Amino acid sequence: MVEQQQQQNLKSSGEQQGDEVEEARWSYRTDRIVEATANLSAWAMMRRLPQLVRRTLKLTWRVDRRATVILLAGQLVSGVLAAVALWATTGAIGAVISPQADGATVADRLREGAVPVTILAVAAAGRALLGTVSVAISERLSPRIAREAELELLAVSVAAELEAYDQVGYAERWDAADRGADSSQELLGVAQEIIASVVTLVAAAGVLAALHPALVPFLILASIPQGVVAARSARIRYLMAIESMDDRRLLGMLRYCLCHDDNADQIRSDTMAGFLTAKYRKAGERLDTATDRAAHRAARISFLGSLATGAASVLVWGTLITLLATGHVGVAAAGTAVFALRTAASGLQGIVGGGTRLYRLGLYLRDFDDFVVEAGGHAMRRGTAVPDAPAQVAARQVSYTYPGADRPTLDGLDLTIRQGEIVALIGENGSGKSTLLRLLSGLTLPSDGVVCWDEVPTQEMDPHALWKRVALVPQQFSRWPLTLGENIHLGHDGGGQDLVERAAVLAGADEIAVTLRSRYNTLLARAFWGGEWLSGGQFQRVAVARAFYRSLRAPGLLVLDEPTSDLDPRAEHRIFHNLRTLAAGRATILVTHNLDNAVLADRIVVMRGGRIAEEGTFAELADGNGLFRELLDLKHDRDRKLPGQRAQ
Numbered sequence: 001m002v003e004q005q006q007q008q009n010l011k012s013s014g015e016q017q018g019d020e021v022e023e024a025r026w027s028y029r030t031d032r033i034v035e036a037t038a039n040l041s042a043w044a045m046m047r048r049l050p051q052l053v054r055r056t057l058k059l060t061w062r063v064d065r066r067a068t069v070i071l072l073a074g075q076l077v078s079g080v081l082a083a084v085a086l087w088a089t090t091g092a093i094g095a096v097i098s099p100q101a102d103g104a105t106v107a108d109r110l111r112e113g114a115v116p117v118t119i120l121a122v123a124a125a126g127r128a129l130l131g132t133v134s135v136a137i138s139e140r141l142s143p144r145i146a147r148e149a150e151l152e153l154l155a156v157s158v159a160a161e162l163e164a165y166d167q168v169g170y171a172e173r174w175d176a177a178d179r180g181a182d183s184s185q186e187l188l189g190v191a192q193e194i195i196a197s198v199v200t201l202v203a204a205a206g207v208l209a210a211l212h213p214a215l216v217p218f219l220i221l222a223s224i225p226q227g228v229v230a231a232r233s234a235r236i237r238y239l240m241a242i243e244s245m246d247d248r249r250l251l252g253m254l255r256y257c258l259c260h261d262d263n264a265d266q267i268r269s270d271t272m273a274g275f276l277t278a279k280y281r282k283a284g285e286r287l288d289t290a291t292d293r294a295a296h297r298a299a300r301i302s303f304l305g306s307l308a309t310g311a312a313s314v315l316v317w318g319t320l321i322t323l324l325a326t327g328h329v330g331v332a333a334a335g336t337a338v339f340a341l342r343t344a345a346s347g348l349q350g351i352v353g354g355g356t357r358l359y360r361l362g363l364y365l366r367d368f369d370d371f372v373v374e375a376g377g378h379a380m381r382r383g384t385a386v387p388d389a390p391a392q393v394a395a396r397q398v399s400y401t402y403p404g405a406d407r408p409t410l411d412g413l414d415l416t417i418r419q420g421e422i423v424a425l426i427g428e429n430g431s432g433k434s435t436l437l438r439l440l441s442g443l444t445l446p447s448d449g450v451v452c453w454d455e456v457p458t459q460e461m462d463p464h465a466l467w468k469r470v471a472l473v474p475q476q477f478s479r480w481p482l483t484l485g486e487n488i489h490l491g492h493d494g495g496g497q498d499l500v501e502r503a504a505v506l507a508g509a510d511e512i513a514v515t516l517r518s519r520y521n522t523l524l525a526r527a528f529w530g531g532e533w534l535s536g537g538q539f540q541r542v543a544v545a546r547a548f549y550r551s552l553r554a555p556g557l558l559v560l561d562e563p564t565s566d567l568d569p570r571a572e573h574r575i576f577h578n579l580r581t582l583a584a585g586r587a588t589i590l591v592t593h594n595l596d597n598a599v600l601a602d603r604i605v606v607m608r609g610g611r612i613a614e615e616g617t618f619a620e621l622a623d624g625n626g627l628f629r630e631l632l633d634l635k636h637d638r639d640r641k642l643p644g645q646r647a648q
């Protein structure tokens with residue numbers, strides 16, 4: 001009863017707000033894809049099939065050569081057995097229908113039929129066995145083929161420059177590519193079905209041609225409508241999938257928002273479940289409409305195709321009857337022709353059915369290929385220099401414009417941080433601080449100007465060697481589903497447990513370790529059995545410990561983007577106190593909105609609108625009349641008294 005009431009509440013609040021839910025079409029650049037795909041014809045499909053089969057075999061070859069050979073040889077033998085079986089059919093039919101007048105006894109007939117029937121039985125058993133073997137091989141190899149594709153996708157994704165993520169529609173194209181990688185799981189099964197069908201068809205057509213060549217063109221004629229229908233249906237389904245891609249992504253996103261524990265508190269406290277559920281329902285309805293439209297179109301085409309196929313079948317059978325009536329083929333041969341026609345028809349069906357699926361997979365694979373090329377275009381093409389701990393890191397006349405933005409976020413900026421120095425970066429929201437940190441760390445490259453570690457520009461360095469010397473606490477730090485120890489060393493465990501614990505002590509994460517069931521071996525993931533969870537501030541201590549660990553292992557640039565935003569005063573004090581000691585031998589840059597923390601810095605740099613507005617020591621800037629002083633005054637004003645605050 002209570003449940004019913006809750007569901008009713010959810011429904012009615014969703015319905016009530018649903019009216020206001022705008023038709024949320026997250027606009028992606030699908031028009032271009034739709035337009036390109038609409039031009040694909042059945043002929044294009046036919047042309048692509050051999051190439052797709054070749055590609056599948058290449059993939060299979062890469063995964064397991066021996067299995068590929070067995071698979072192909074098996075199909076070949078299976079085809080030969082099909083032809084042999086059809087030939088034996090003539091003998092078997094002859095034994096059954098030869099006229100009684102010959103005076104043949106039952107024993108004679110059985111003797112006559114024994115050989116062809118035995119051949120038939122052996123061929124059928126052989127084909128069945130080969131079929132089982134090839135299914136087993138393809139089931140074993142298919143997941144591996146998909147994994148190869150997924151690994152390729154992951155490799156190009158992580159090898160791309162960060163700016164790739166800022167390209168319009170990049171995430172959408174990644175999704176499409178991911179589906180392409182996933183669908184490659186079906187490739188081998190389908191390609192195998194096509195190869196088997198082709199082999200069967202060739203065998204049957206060969207037998208038919210030998211019985212009477214006139215039968216073959218009709219067989220081909222009968223297959224044309226099926227092929228056209230299949231191609232058109234596949235295209236309709238693919239276009240539908242592309243057109244509704246944004247809705248499917250939206251559904252996925254909403255499911256995540258509604259159910260993931262990241263949002264669980266807010267979903268409840270903001271009573272927004274109904275609002276999001278209404279959006280979900282709307283997107284689902286749009287998807288249903290698109291599916292219905294595609295199903296109707298496919299059904300119409302399929303009906304027309306069936307009519308055409310029926311007409312073509314009449315022609316084939318008419319031809320056979322005529323040939324029999326005019327004595328061009330004998331009765332036994334006509335019987336074999338019937339079997340051959342049925343075999344050929346099943347081969348054709350296999351080709352058309354498999355071809356359709358392969359064609360559709362091919363379209364998804366094209367998304368995969370396109371993305372691999374696109375991401376490859378963003379691959380890091382940098383130098384090979386390997387940096388040591390730099391004596392200084394300098395931005396020289398650096399500008400940075402995000403892809404698609406109409407003005408630069410950073411504009412002709414100069415900044416040098418020397419080893420042993422702590423520089424505090426201050427500025428209002430959106431002034432470009434995080435963007436500058438990314439450039440100094442070599443995560444992105446400047447649109448103009450250079451960032452140099454000593455005298456070597458970041459674009460001339462091996463990025464991985466460079467990042468080994470970067471220790472970063474980003475604003476949005478990751479909470480990896482790993483143990484506490486792993487969350488600190490992240491696989492770079494050469495420093496040993498001592499270094500992990502030293503970093504933890506410096507960041508105050510040692511206090512967390514002692515509260516956990518298995519200390520540093522405790523899994524920090526509540527989604528897994530045995531995992532534990534930390535508070536926001538505790539996780540931030542772990543993130544700082546991670547950066548300290550990296551910096552202890554390979555000193556270089558220490559980058560702290562609001563590293564203590566979630567910390568209590570004691571924890572914050574500990575980190576900044578230890579930072580002073582750690583800073584020796586490193587260039588340190590710290591972003592903070594808490595101006596009091598800037599006291600710790602040797603120098604303060606104040607940013608405004610992507611440029612440096614002023615710089616100096618805390619005392620110099622506090623005595624001045626620039627932005628820093630203004631922000632400081634605002635803070636002191638608030639510290640003294642806020643409007644409406646009651647006097648103590």
Ligand SMILES: Nc1ncnc2c1ncn2[C@@H]1O[C@H](COP(=O)(O)OP(=O)(O)OP(=O)(O)O)[C@@H](O)[C@H]1O
Nearest residue numbers: 166402405409427428429430431432433434435436
């Ligand atoms: N990936 C991105 N794509 C496009 N524009 C971006 C991107 N990231 C940041 N920007 C833009 O660049 C500007 C500077 O952002 P940045 O994150 O560097 O500011 P910030 O000074 O660190 O701000 P905050 O104090 O809020 O952290 C902002 O106007 C923002 O809209």
